[in-house]
Amino acid sequence: MFKAIINADVFKDAIEAVSTLVDEAKFRINADGISARAVDPANVAMVAFDLNAKAFESYEATEGEIGVDLARLMDILGMASKDDRIELSLNEETRKLEIRTGGLAYTLSLLDPSSIRKEPKVPNLELPAKIVLNGADMKRAVKAAEKVSDHMALGVAGKTFYVEAEGDLDKVRLDIPESNLISIQASSDVRSLFSLDYLNDLAKSLGKAESVSIDLGSDYPVKFNFNIAGGNGSVTYLLAPRIESD
Amino acid sequence: MFKAIINADVFKDAIEAVSTLVDEAKFRINADGISARAVDPANVAMVAFDLNAKAFESYEATEGEIGVDLARLMDILGMASKDDRIELSLNEETRKLEIRTGGLAYTLSLLDPSSIRKEPKVPNLELPAKIVLNGADMKRAVKAAEKVSDHMALGVAGKTFYVEAEGDLDKVRLDIPESNLISIQASSDVRSLFSLDYLNDLAKSLGKAESVSIDLGSDYPVKFNFNIAGGNGSVTYLLAPRIESD
Amino acid sequence: MFKAIINADVFKDAIEAVSTLVDEAKFRINADGISARAVDPANVAMVAFDLNAKAFESYEATEGEIGVDLARLMDILGMASKDDRIELSLNEETRKLEIRTGGLAYTLSLLDPSSIRKEPKVPNLELPAKIVLNGADMKRAVKAAEKVSDHMALGVAGKTFYVEAEGDLDKVRLDIPESNLISIQASSDVRSLFSLDYLNDLAKSLGKAESVSIDLGSDYPVKFNFNIAGGNGSVTYLLAPRIESD
Structure with missing residues (x-):
């Protein structure tokens, strides 16, 4: 029922x-x-x-x-x-x-x-960096990266979260220092590369969330988590990394 | 001149x-x-x-x-x-x-x-049911029906006007009781099926009319009538029914 | 640097x-x-x-x-x-x-x-008519002309600036008398024909200018000039005429 x-x-x-x-x-x-x-x-x-x-x-x-x-x-x-x-x-x-x-x-x-395709087992990842930021900032970064490439790196350098996309000719980079994040914790610098096809799909929902938490490692899957329904629900995305070829 | x-x-x-x-x-x-x-x-x-x-x-x-x-x-x-x-x-x-x-x-x-194609003779139909409703309601019903099928039934059951569309899988139905209609008169229950291709075209103009009168029978053409130009004009549509196959 | x-x-x-x-x-x-x-x-x-x-x-x-x-x-x-x-x-x-x-x-x-293609030498044209008008008016004329043709005449008759487009069947004409222009000076009546493909491209920027000056002759290139950046810059377009075939 x-x-x-x-x-x-x-x-x-x-x-x-x-x-x-x-x-x-x-x-x-x-x-x-x-x-x-x-x-x-x-x-x-x-x-x-x-x-x-x-x-x-x-x-x-x-x-x-x-x-x-x-x-x-x-x-x-x-x-x-x-x-x-x-x-x-x-x-x-x-x-x-x-x-x-x-x-x-x-x-x-x-x-x-x-x-319907079998439900996946959601892996329990322990990742060295956790960034919390406004979802609209994440969406804006994805939109900017799409202008120049089809993949995008997410990374942490010190207390700064960054996204970076590099095409054959052009490059775009967004640095978000701790002061513009909700919070950042990182036991080491990390960086992983992801497909913009997927990030663009996820950005639709991420962009509506006031607060998105990102768990990030180096060449590891990224985990996005945010609340829906005014806190009476939650969504978690896991996205596998792409191999950085340079 | x-x-x-x-x-x-x-x-x-x-x-x-x-x-x-x-x-x-x-x-x-x-x-x-x-x-x-x-x-x-x-x-x-x-x-x-x-x-x-x-x-x-x-x-x-x-x-x-x-x-x-x-x-x-x-x-x-x-x-x-x-x-x-x-x-x-x-x-x-x-x-x-x-x-x-x-x-x-x-x-x-x-x-x-x-x-130009010869002007048709507009037939004089005597139909058992007459419904008067807001044009925007009619347009909304057409838009909803389009989601599931390419034809739509208009009908009267008691003092309720209904539209119904049934696709291979899904179904949509809108019941508009007398209280939400401008008026309804029906000497018997009626139901006819129409092509949504045509209804969708007609809905553009129907949707702008504050009041649309619908003359309806069973497996008979439907007649829509509404005023234009603030009452200084009128439009009548006649639409032939499709055969209901079940 | x-x-x-x-x-x-x-x-x-x-x-x-x-x-x-x-x-x-x-x-x-x-x-x-x-x-x-x-x-x-x-x-x-x-x-x-x-x-x-x-x-x-x-x-x-x-x-x-x-x-x-x-x-x-x-x-x-x-x-x-x-x-x-x-x-x-x-x-x-x-x-x-x-x-x-x-x-x-x-x-x-x-x-x-x-x-990159060599920079052109901008010719110094002395043209018999000069019209100054609001850029939005020029854009509107281009949009109207596109409905009926792929080329458009710009002309001056007396103290009136006009645009005219003639398709196989239909025709559109816009007369802008001196009272609706910012200014007009013409030592003679003039008229030249231009491609709407190009005018439509130029109209994007022309349409944003409060004041566009047009230098016009008969079967001669037209020169459009307008300010950008609040007067701290300017744009000049020269457009070659098409041969009027009638």
């Missing part, structure tokens, strides 16, 4: 954090909330998504799981206005999700959860 | 109600105003357009008819700002329409009226 | 006036400011660009020249917000231009000036 009501904007932002990476996902539902773990088809990026029952205006659920075509769901959510309420209700018999908003009733066919 | 002045926005909205359905139209002009009857190339939808002389700031005309390339006319009207005045004047000798707005003078070549 | 700081919007508007016509340009730098002369690949249009040192917040330069890929430069400037400051600094050794704005540091590879 699953029956819940939530603000349209909160729900759209939450689902978008997953849909930016994968087309379909298996959501686990229980009395505490809904969650998903998914990895992109190329095994480069992973998302861990948790939306607490408190994020909802009303929430009733027993344990279960549903397979969702995220593009179709986002399409439907796109019809709702900013302050609309979204009513969700699972029809167990037909295996369809009913979505009501502003008088409209959508019936969304669910996917067979067993047909 | 034809010489008239009209507000740019009023004229754009009026002409758009016809241009959404046909590329060219024959307009009949007389002392009372201008009118057009046109049917789309596939004979699925029909428009009856009447713009009263009172819709114009000034209006002088003797009886005549002109053939107009509506895409070219809309292109020209698109150059005018919202509150501009449009001056229209027919040059009988050259068979060109002069259009002046904000200092710009356009000379639009007219089409030979005899080259 | 070249080291300068300038408002982002002022610099973007200035560079755009050149980039609309050519992909790469050679800029001459000296203590008084920077300048460029360029002609488009088809030898139809020419730009003379001068940006005075006073347009900059700070400016230090010795004589030199740099070759710039304008598309890449505009791309980078596009990242800056309206009121950002742009810091420019030439690295003489690496032949790269460092561009800093809002914490971001771009390193732009310069082009070998000798690889």
Whole structure:
């Protein structure tokens, strides 16, 4: 059983954090909330998504799981206005999700959860540097880097977080000193290189977060973490590094 | 002879109600105003357009008819700002329409009226249900239905007007009870299915009308009627049904 | 040596006036400011660009020249917000231009000036008519003409400046009488025809100028001149005429 009501904007932002990476996902539902773990088809990026029952205006659920075509769901959510309420209700018999908003009733066919790619095990990384910054700053860095290259380094030098992208001809670098970060802790200088294709996808959701924490190592995956739904939920992205060739 | 002045926005909205359905139209002009009857190339939808002389700031005309390339006319009207005045004047000798707005003078070549598709006879339908609602509600229903299917049912059940669209997987339904309609009268429950391709075209103009009246039957054409030019004109659309296959 | 700081919007508007016509340009730098002369690949249009040192917040330069890929430069400037400051600094050794704005540091590879098309000699034209008008009016005329044709005549009849475009079917004409011009002087009536492809490119920058002066003859090149950077710079375009075939 699953029956819940939530603000349209909160729900759209939450689902978008997953849909930016994968087309379909298996959501686990229980009395505490809904969650998903998914990895992109190329095994480069992973998302861990948790939306607490408190994020909802009303929430009733027993344990279960549903397979969702995220593009179709986002399409439907796109019809709702900013302050609309979204009513969700699972029809167990037909295996369809009913979505009501502003008088409209959508019936969304669910996917067979067993047909969806297996949920990844999220590795527990211990990384030497942790940076916390405003998500909009991260998004701006990604947009700037895209102008010159298709990959981008994230690094820490002393107490400065930097991003750097180098194309065949041009180069862009953004240094964010400790004074412009929310916080920075680093037991050593670190630097890893990542694909801008992926970072650009993640930047959509990262850019909306007031505070994004970044765990970084040298030639190691990076971990981004931020809250959604006003703190009643969280999203974690893990992104594998690319080999720096010079 | 034809010489008239009209507000740019009023004229754009009026002409758009016809241009959404046909590329060219024959307009009949007389002392009372201008009118057009046109049917789309596939004979699925029909428009009856009447713009009263009172819709114009000034209006002088003797009886005549002109053939107009509506895409070219809309292109020209698109150059005018919202509150501009449009001056229209027919040059009988050259068979060109002069259009002046904000200092710009356009000379639009007219089409030979005899080259334009014959005007249809608008059938007089007696349909069992009549719904009057805000045009924006109708447009919203069409946009929602498009997400899941390429056709949409309009129906009345009791005192509720509904639209319903069913795709291979998903379904959307909008129920509008009497309390959210301007009025509803139905001697019986009705339901007909229509092409969303056409409804989407019509929705552009329907969506701007404060009040749209819908005459509906079962597996019968639907009739939409609404005022333009602040009540000094009207547009009627007739749309043929599609066969419901289940 | 070249080291300068300038408002982002002022610099973007200035560079755009050149980039609309050519992909790469050679800029001459000296203590008084920077300048460029360029002609488009088809030898139809020419730009003379001068940006005075006073347009900059700070400016230090010795004589030199740099070759710039304008598309890449505009791309980078596009990242800056309206009121950002742009810091420019030439690295003489690496032949790269460092561009800093809002914490971001771009390193732009310069082009070998000798690889760039030779600077044109700007001819000294004595033309019988001079019109000064608001740039937005010129832009509006170009946009209107594009609806019907791919070339446009500019002319003077008495004390009226006019533009006229004639397509196969339709025609558009804009008469601007002396009262709606800033000024007009003409020793004779004139008229020349120009390509709308080019005029449309030039209109981007012309449209932002409060005052554009137009020097016009009969079947002669037209000269547009306007100020940039609040009077601390100027742009001149020369555009060759097309032959009027009727």
